[in-house]
Amino acid sequence: MKNTKGINRRDFIKKAGLIGGAMSLAGAGAAGLAAGAASESYTGWGRTAYGKDQFFNRKPFFTDTPTYEKTGAPARIPYVDDLFNRLRELRRLMMAPPGQAPAWSWEMGAEALPEPLKSYYADRPGALDEYRQALENARQQRANWPKYRADHLLAEAYSAAHASFLSGPGSFPPQPQGPPEESDFRGMDNRYLELKSPRHGSDLIKQITHTFGASLVGICRLKKEWVTQGFLRGVGRTDFEVPAHWNYVVVVAAPHEWDSMYANPIYGNSYDAYSKLRFIVGKLEVFIKKLGYPARAQFPPTSFDIAMPPVAIDAGLGEQGRHGVLITPELGANTRLAAVITGMPLEADRPINAGIKAFCNKCKICAEECPSGAISFTDKPETVVRGYRRWAIHQEKCYKVWNTVATSHARGCRVCIAVCPYTRKRNWVHNIVRVADPRDPTGLFATAMLGMQKTFFSYPGPEAYLPPPDGSNKTYIDPPKWLKTDEWFIK
Amino acid sequence: MNGLLSNAPALMYFDVIFGSTVLKPLFWMIMGGLLILFFSGLRLWFSDLGIAMRWWKWALFAAWFMGVYVTIAGGFTLVGENEARAGLYFMGVFGTLLIILGAGLWRILNTK
Numbered sequence: 001m002k003n004t005k006g007i008n009r010r011d012f013i014k015k016a017g018l019i020g021g022a023m024s025l026a027g028a029g030a031a032g033l034a035a036g037a038a039s040e041s042y043t044g045w046g047r048t049a050y051g052k053d054q055f056f057n058r059k060p061f062f063t064d065t066p067t068y069e070k071t072g073a074p075a076r077i078p079y080v081d082d083l084f085n086r087l088r089e090l091r092r093l094m095m096a097p098p099g100q101a102p103a104w105s106w107e108m109g110a111e112a113l114p115e116p117l118k119s120y121y122a123d124r125p126g127a128l129d130e131y132r133q134a135l136e137n138a139r140q141q142r143a144n145w146p147k148y149r150a151d152h153l154l155a156e157a158y159s160a161a162h163a164s165f166l167s168g169p170g171s172f173p174p175q176p177q178g179p180p181e182e183s184d185f186r187g188m189d190n191r192y193l194e195l196k197s198p199r200h201g202s203d204l205i206k207q208i209t210h211t212f213g214a215s216l217v218g219i220c221r222l223k224k225e226w227v228t229q230g231f232l233r234g235v236g237r238t239d240f241e242v243p244a245h246w247n248y249v250v251v252v253a254a255p256h257e258w259d260s261m262y263a264n265p266i267y268g269n270s271y272d273a274y275s276k277l278r279f280i281v282g283k284l285e286v287f288i289k290k291l292g293y294p295a296r297a298q299f300p301p302t303s304f305d306i307a308m309p310p311v312a313i314d315a316g317l318g319e320q321g322r323h324g325v326l327i328t329p330e331l332g333a334n335t336r337l338a339a340v341i342t343g344m345p346l347e348a349d350r351p352i353n354a355g356i357k358a359f360c361n362k363c364k365i366c367a368e369e370c371p372s373g374a375i376s377f378t379d380k381p382e383t384v385v386r387g388y389r390r391w392a393i394h395q396e397k398c399y400k401v402w403n404t405v406a407t408s409h410a411r412g413c414r415v416c417i418a419v420c421p422y423t424r425k426r427n428w429v430h431n432i433v434r435v436a437d438p439r440d441p442t443g444l445f446a447t448a449m450l451g452m453q454k455t456f457f458s459y460p461g462p463e464a465y466l467p468p469p470d471g472s473n474k475t476y477i478d479p480p481k482w483l484k485t486d487e488w489f490i491k
Numbered sequence: 492m493n494g495l496l497s498n499a500p501a502l503m504y505f506d507v508i509f510g511s512t513v514l515k516p517l518f519w520m521i522m523g524g525l526l527i528l529f530f531s532g533l534r535l536w537f538s539d540l541g542i543a544m545r546w547w548k549w550a551l552f553a554a555w556f557m558g559v560y561v562t563i564a565g566g567f568t569l570v571g572e573n574e575a576r577a578g579l580y581f582m583g584v585f586g587t588l589l590i591i592l593g594a595g596l597w598r599i600l601n602t603k
């Protein structure tokens with residue numbers, strides 16, 4: 001049938017069909033572009049309050065054997081195993097009281113250090129020299145800063161704003177004062193009502209913690225071997241028994257803001273997640289005490305009496321990655337942790353094995369990109385730490401890079417977090433991988449994904465993140481507009 | 492909208508559609524309409540080209556077209572999350588594969 005313009009109906013449908021096909025493909029591209037850039041894909045920055053960011057179904061991956069590998073007798077954690085505790089002790093020894101000689105100086109060597117530092121460094125030859133080099137680098141970093149300040153003014157201001165709660169009268173939560181048997185009970189109300197069951201307790205605490213801003217919440221029983229020894233917050237240097245009311249740990253995770261995190265090492269900062277976490281666990285401590293149970297918040301950067309990655313593994317949040325950081329299915333390595341230890345009766349979650357540790361054995365991207373060489377390249381974890389075989393980074397080497405990159409002072413690097421293939425936002429492409437990869441018993445899917453990761457994605461290379469002459473101040477991904485100083489200021 | 496779109500303000504208009512609970516489903520309804528139009532036209536193209544379509548040929552074609560669709564959507568998703576290189580490689584590699592598969596499919600469609 002011809003119409004008035006001479007186009008028959010059949011031809012019209014044929015042509016319109018082609019146009020429709022082309023438009024639907026263009027629509028697919030547009031929808032993809034929008035999905036990639038959508039605010040709602042920024043896990044932890046939109047849907048958290050209702051628990052919607054804990055979207056991974058862990059049930060099929062519950063395991064009775066956590067993915068840390070037990071090889072011997074576990075032991076409590078000497079407090080100097082933590083880099084910051086170690087550095088604090090060294091600084092204390094090197095600071096002479098007025099009119100007195102310092103208790104220790106570099107010239108005296110590692111053998112002259114008091115215990116437990118002496119044993120720590122004796123077991124790790126070269127680590128002390130790396131720290132000394134870090135201090136040298138810090139001097140150079142400060143000298144370089146005027147050159148980079150105009151470029152990175154916003155990143156510094158952003159970091160400083162997030163860090164502003166760390167100390168001083170506005171700091172929150174307050175540090176414990178006195179032994180846990182007092183401080184964990186201070187401010188606690190009398191128990192007014194009994195919980196229906198530990199399960200009700202867990203569900204309630206999780207819901208409340210999500211509304212406080214936690215992207216992920218898990219609960220575990222506290223194993224003694226995850227508690228530090230030799231130093232107790234609120235008391236000081238002391239050897240102590242694990243308090244009887246330290247029964248459960250509510251483990252909380254929140255991510256860094258995604259765009260600044262991908263622009264590490266210069267534009268990201270640790271404090272955005274830290275400030276969130278501190279407010280979450282500080283409020284949770286108060287909430288639990290008001291219900292009549294003791295509680296003790298554990299929060300970054302250094303206010304911990306327990307080791308966080310293993311308790312997060314016990315609580316089923318994820319597995320430890322080659323870079324030493326916890327990897328969760330939702331947030332990847334963009335997972336920062338805090339916790340509340342409590343005597344409230346709760347029901348513990350179970351650890352998961354979603355194939356993350358196995359993937360790390362093959363991947364090695366973080367080790368290839370690490371500007372300090374702190375991450376192991378071995379095919380499997382080889383370091384045995386207090387009875388567990390696990391990935392362990394060279395902390396002093398890592399710290400040296402913090403003191404080298406183009407920031408005003410040592411405020412971290414986090415390149416390993418940014419480049420990790422698990423560190424992906426929440427959109428349909430990555431969700432397919434999240435669902436399919438851990439369910440593939442053959443491992444072929446993981447191999448294909450890793451192949452694509454290494455060929456499709458570009459990585460600057462380890463030196464590129466350093467300032468000239470060694471590198472070119474690269475970031476993993478370019479910073480977002482809102483952190484680019486020259487978008488807003490006349491240079 | 493963040494990431495790439497924070498650096499390209501014009502693209503923020505996407506949010507008008509994809510950030511709206513009303514316009515987003517409307518977008519997919521229009522996409523569905525376009526696909527119906529496409530397949531209606533295609534039926535006529537095949538018949539005019541003398542290609543005898545059977546159900547299994549339609550199924551093969553739909554699977555291939557779905558591959559094209561997902562490749563484009565996936566590639567642009569990566570572009571949208573500031574991984575432009577990965578997105579282009581994704582489309583390049585899977586696009587090439589789909590062209591090769593498409594040539595094979597064309598031969599199959601032409602069989603009786």
Ligand code: SF4
Nearest residue numbers: 321360363364366420
């Ligand atoms: S980058 Fe690769 S090896 Fe490193 S932690 Fe992530 S998945 Fe594991």
Ligand code: SF4
Nearest residue numbers: 370372398413414416
């Ligand atoms: S923070 Fe930087 S230097 Fe430290 S382990 Fe990660 S990539 Fe290496």
